Amino acid sequence: MKKIKFKDSIGYKLVMPIVLGTIVVTTLAIGILYFIEKANLEENIQINAQSLVHNLHNASLASIAKGQRKTFQDVIDNFTKIDGVKEAYLYNSGGFITYLSGYDTVGKPFVKNKDGSIYNPNEEVFKATNGSYTRDDWSYNDMHKSNISKSHREQNMGKCASCHITIDTKDYKKFQLDGTISKSIEPLIGNKNCITCHTNWTNNYNAGYIGITVDNSIIISQMKNTISRFFIALVLVGIISIFIALIVVKKSLKPLEIFQDGLYKFFRFLNNEIQDTNLININSIDEIGLMAQEVNKNITKTKDLIHQDRAVIDAVKSAVNIAKTGKIDQHISISTQNEALNELKNSFNELFTVVSLKVCSDLNRIQQALESFQDLDFTHRINGQNLGEVSKGLNALADIITQMLIQNKYNGEVLEKNASTLLQNVQVVSKSSNHAASSLEETAAALEEMTGNISSTTNNIIQMSDLGNNVKISVNSGQKLANQTTSAMDEINTQVASINDAIYVIDQIAFQTNILSLNAAVEAATAGEAGKGFAVVAQEVRNLANRSSEAAKEIKSLVEAATEKANNGKDIADQMIEGYNELNNSISQTLELISDVEMSSKEQLQGIEQINNAVATLDSQTQQNAQIANDTAKIAQDTQGLSKEILEDIQKKKFIL
Amino acid sequence: MSINRREFLKKIYNAMVVAGISSFISFDDLLAFDSGKYKKPNIVWLLGSSCSGCSTSLLTIDDIPFHELLLNIANVVLHPTISAATGDDVVHIMNTVINDMKEDYIFVLEGSVPTAMPHSCLFAGKPIMQWIEPLMANASAVVAAGTCAAFGGVTTMEAMVTGCKSASGFLEENNINKPLINLPNCPLKPEHMLYTLAHLARLNKAPECDSEYRPLRFYANTVHERCIYYSSFQEKTFAKQIGDNGCLFKLGCQGPITKNDCLINGSNGNTNTCIRAGHPCIGCAGEQFPRQIMMHSYDDTRSIRKFKFKG
Numbered sequence: 012m013k014k015i016k017f018k019d020s021i022g023y024k025l026v027m028p029i030v031l032g033t034i035v036v037t038t039l040a041i042g043i044l045y046f047i048e049k050a051n052l053e054e055n056i057q058i059n060a061q062s063l064v065h066n067l068h069n070a071s072l073a074s075i076a077k078g079q080r081k082t083f084q085d086v087i088d089n090f091t092k093i094d095g096v097k098e099a100y101l102y103n104s105g106g107f108i109t110y111l112s113g114y115d116t117v118g119k120p121f122v123k124n125k126d127g128s129i130y131n132p133n134e135e136v137f138k139a140t141n142g143s144y145t146r147d148d149w150s151y152n153d154m155h156k157s158n159i160s161k162s163h164r165e166q167n168m169g170k171c172a173s174c175h176i177t178i179d180t181k182d183y184k185k186f187q188l189d190g191t192i193s194k195s196i197e198p199l200i201g202n203k204n205c206i207t208c209h210t211n212w213t214n215n216y217n218a219g220y221i222g223i224t225v226d227n228s229i230i231i232s233q234m235k236n237t238i239s240r241f242f243i244a245l246v247l248v249g250i251i252s253i254f255i256a257l258i259v260v261k262k263s264l265k266p267l268e269i270f271q272d273g274l275y276k277f278f279r280f281l282n283n284e285i286q287d288t289n290l291i292n293i294n295s296i297d298e299i300g301l302m303a304q305e306v307n308k309n310i311t312k313t314k315d316l317i318h319q320d321r322a323v324i325d326a327v328k329s330a331v332n333i334a335k336t337g338k339i340d341q342h343i344s345i346s347t348q349n350e351a352l353n354e355l356k357n358s359f360n361e362l363f364t365v366v367s368l369k370v371c372s373d374l375n376r377i378q379q380a381l382e383s384f385q386d387l388d389f390t391h392r393i394n395g396q397n398l399g400e401v402s403k404g405l406n407a408l409a410d411i412i413t414q415m416l417i418q419n420k421y422n423g424e425v426l427e428k429n430a431s432t433l434l435q436n437v438q439v440v441s442k443s444s445n446h447a448a449s450s451l452e453e454t455a456a457a458l459e460e461m462t463g464n465i466s467s468t469t470n471n472i473i474q475m476s477d478l479g480n481n482v483k484i485s486v487n488s489g490q491k492l493a494n495q496t497t498s499a500m501d502e503i504n505t506q507v508a509s510i511n512d513a514i515y516v517i518d519q520i521a522f523q524t525n526i527l528s529l530n531a532a533v534e535a536a537t538a539g540e541a542g543k544g545f546a547v548v549a550q551e552v553r554n555l556a557n558r559s560s561e562a563a564k565e566i567k568s569l570v571e572a573a574t575e576k577a578n579n580g581k582d583i584a585d586q587m588i589e590g591y592n593e594l595n596n597s598i599s600q601t602l603e604l605i606s607d608v609e610m611s612s613k614e615q616l617q618g619i620e621q622i623n624n625a626v627a628t629l630d631s632q633t634q635q636n637a638q639i640a641n642d643t644a645k646i647a648q649d650t651q652g653l654s655k656e657i658l659e660d661i662q663k664k665k666f667i668l
Numbered sequence: 669m670s671i672n673r674r675e676f677l678k679k680i681y682n683a684m685v686v687a688g689i690s691s692f693i694s695f696d697d698l699l700a701f702d703s704g705k706y707k708k709p710n711i712v713w714l715l716g717s718s719c720s721g722c723s724t725s726l727l728t729i730d731d732i733p734f735h736e737l738l739l740n741i742a743n744v745v746l747h748p749t750i751s752a753a754t755g756d757d758v759v760h761i762m763n764t765v766i767n768d769m770k771e772d773y774i775f776v777l778e779g780s781v782p783t784a785m786p787h788s789c790l791f792a793g794k795p796i797m798q799w800i801e802p803l804m805a806n807a808s809a810v811v812a813a814g815t816c817a818a819f820g821g822v823t824t825m826e827a828m829v830t831g832c833k834s835a836s837g838f839l840e841e842n843n844i845n846k847p848l849i850n851l852p853n854c855p856l857k858p859e860h861m862l863y864t865l866a867h868l869a870r871l872n873k874a875p876e877c878d879s880e881y882r883p884l885r886f887y888a889n890t891v892h893e894r895c896i897y898y899s900s901f902q903e904k905t906f907a908k909q910i911g912d913n914g915c916l917f918k919l920g921c922q923g924p925i926t927k928n929d930c931l932i933n934g935s936n937g938n939t940n941t942c943i944r945a946g947h948p949c950i951g952c953a954g955e956q957f958p959r960q961i962m963m964h965s966y967d968d969t970r971s972i973r974k975f976k977f978k979g
Binding site: 210 | 878879880901902904917918920921922924925954955956959961
């Protein structure tokens with residue numbers, strides 16, 4: 012029987028709405044309770060904080076009215092001992108915290124650290140004065156008018172809140188809740204008693220703000236506990252009611268399972284999966300009981316019909332089983348109320364008759380014939396009475412195959428003979444092809460050696476040509492240098508001529524100087540004793556003139572010798588130029604010859620390369636031929652083998668010659 | 669009654685003990701002053717807008733004639749009330765002081781200085797402020813005698829048109845930087861003045877003062893702190909009318925804001941004080957004096973308000 016998953020069962024569908032309903036109701040109840048409790052709690056916290064701060068105000072009123080700083084400090088310190096009160100503090104009229112529980116103070120503003128904690132910068136003043144310090148101008152000046160607060164404001168550009176803990180004195184929150192921490196602040200209103208000491212105040216002056224910080228974590232955790240207990244109780248009730256619902260549903264649905272089981276077995280009987288079935292055993296008079304009675308009636312009826320059908324089917328089965336052994340000529344005589352089954356029986360009878368006429372009344376004989384054909388024995392034939400059409404056909408087929416085999420044997424013998432002749436011829440062709448190929452390879456090798464020689468010759472000729480060109484360049488530069496030598500010699504000659512002119516001028520000057528010195532000697536003699544010194548000078552000048560003249564002559568002779576040497580040099584240079592010209596001509600002719608040889612050498616190289624290519628082509632073709640000859644020989648051998656195989660094959664088969 | 673010089677000096681010394689000077693002036697010092705071995709400080713005393721009450725109070729110090737005392741430890745160059753010189757002689761003295769005694773005299777101011785209406789107080793044909801300014805500028809120290817000189821007092825009440833300035837206000841206005849000693853009380857207590865002058869003469873410096881230039885010796889505590897009714901204040905036993913027993917706080921007592929030594933050193937040679945006599949302190953030595961609140965009750969319709977204090 013198929014097992015139903017629980018989530019598909021009727022029980023599940025009945026129980027599920029109950030479960031879902033329970034969950035929804037639980038969730039709704041918890042949610043509503045939570046919001047109501049939360050609203051109540053916040054209201055309670057606010058009332059609590061405000062009443063606490065009001066109490067603190069009243070408790071501290073006496074100390075404030077008397078201006079007793081330490082008594083006030085005691086009041087706020089003691090106030091923090093009340094459960095939940097974390098801090099109590101007093102903002103002064105300017106909105107600065109000046110009193111804080113747990114801290115000593117002289118009534119000046121506290122300062123906050125960067126981490127938000129508070130410290131009292133005047134603690135040392137407190138210690139030094141035993142807490143009795145009083146500002147000098149406290150009774151007639153507001154705090155913001157004191158010099159120190161003015162300087163602080165200038166330093167910090169009026170941002171008091173950057174250092175001090177302040178509240179906005181015009182718009183502050185009387186109650187504030189942040190998580191579990193609540194803050195409550197109550198203003199202190201100045202009255203006529205205050206003005207006695209605080210001379211700068213007026214009636215109804217905002218004298219200060221007293222405040223407390225309360226930790227409400229205990230109340231909040233109590234609320235959470237209440238809600239969680241309620242939640243647990245609801246869940247328990249839900250689980251119990253679901254459990255009860257499950258049991259009730261399970262019990263009332265039990266007959267349904269029996270009904271399901273009976274129905275399942277009946278259908279299995281109908282589908283021939285089991286041989287017999289029972290009636291459904293339900294005695295109740297509910298919907299399921301009525302359904303079971305109706306089903307039982309049908310079970311009884313159906314059972315009879317099925318038994319008749321089974322008798323016919325069994326007869327058919329036995330007839331078919333006999334037919335399976337090869338004996339087709341069968342007949343079924345039994346019948347049933349079921350029309351369809353009767354038709355089926357008749358069809359079977361017809362089938363048996365037709366097959367025995369068309370094929371054979373005994374299929375075993377056909378099988379025997381086919382088996383002997385499989386063993387290549389074509390001598391077997393089907394004999395006996397009442398041969399079917401297929402049996403006759405098989406005998407005819409055996410005759411045709413015998414004729415084909417005789418023809419094959421003859422063809423195989425002819426093929427074998429031709430193949431051996433072909434093989435002999437092909438072997439001859441192959442041998443000659445291989446010989447030609449080896450001769451060609453030798454030829455190609457000799458040609459490649461020749462080609463290498465010629466190309467190296469060509470390279471040598473090119474080198475010769477380069478060397479000849481270098482000689483030509485050298486000759487040209489030699490010729491140029493010789494020309495320069497000639498022109499240099501000409502320049503020397505010109506310079507020597509101008510030196511000669513200069514020497515002539517010097518000679519003239521020496522001569523004139525000599526005459527002048529003579530005149531001077533004469534004049535000196537005329538002057539008498541006074542010119543005596545001067546006569547000596549004149550004589551010296553004359554000596555110098557003479558030495559100049561001699562030196563000029565010597566230079567002249569030296570210059571003439573130089574001119575002669577220069578002319579000789581010029582002649583030699585001219586001869587050099589001529590020699591160079593001749594050398595140049597012969598070298599040009601040599602170069603022409605070399606280039607002719609180079610050209611012809613290159614042409615020779617090209618020719619040899621062409622021959623080389625031709626031989627290579629020839630070689631590859633010859634090798635191809637040899638290969639083809641070899642292949643043909645192999646084919647001839649295969650053909651001969653094939654003919655032998657055919658003959659052997661035919662030898663294996665039995666047939667009548 | 670005839671007494672010899674030494675007995676007389678003993679009496680003076682008794683007065684000095686009362687005034688609290690004995691801690692820095694011994695009897696031997698007093699004898700030395702008398703013998704003229706030490707240079708006595710010169711004192712120039714002028715009265716501005718005042719009632720001469722402070723001078724009177726000083727001069728009527730008990731037991732001894734105070735001018736004798738002043739003459740023994742100080743040299744009073746000029747005091748208009750007790751001056752023997754008159755007319756041009758006084759003007760001559762004043763000019764001599766201004767011109768020739770620079771930094772060699774202590775200037776005592778009694779009463780405030782009328783600045784808005786200078787001619788309300790004239791001296792030798794000139795407004796007093798024209799005398800006071802050079803005298804202050806050349807003095808070695810300035811002593812403000814009485815509440816009017818120290819804080820303005822009655823002369824700076826609302827509806828006063830004289831525009832009076834206290835000594836500190838006047839110094840500030842004229843940018844004069846001199847040591848200042850305020851001795852508020854209405855009228856001046858002679859012991860305060862005696863102590864201050866002796867301190868300046870003997871130690872050549874001003875006594876230790878608070879931020880309002882008042883000697884801490886007298887003005888460190890409020891009247892309230894030493895009050896005979898302090899226990900009543902703590903017990904909240906408040907007098908409902910003059911004559912009731914109990915703290916006078918609710919009748920407008922100014923004790924909590926008035927720094928003075930009345931309960932130690934009362935008026936008229938410590939014979940009595942206002943509080944002992946059953947009257948609330950009126951705060952005569954206070955910065956705020958006089959206040960409307962001292963009129964026994966807030967319901968009093970009379971209005972006394974001060975000009976804004978000191979600006």
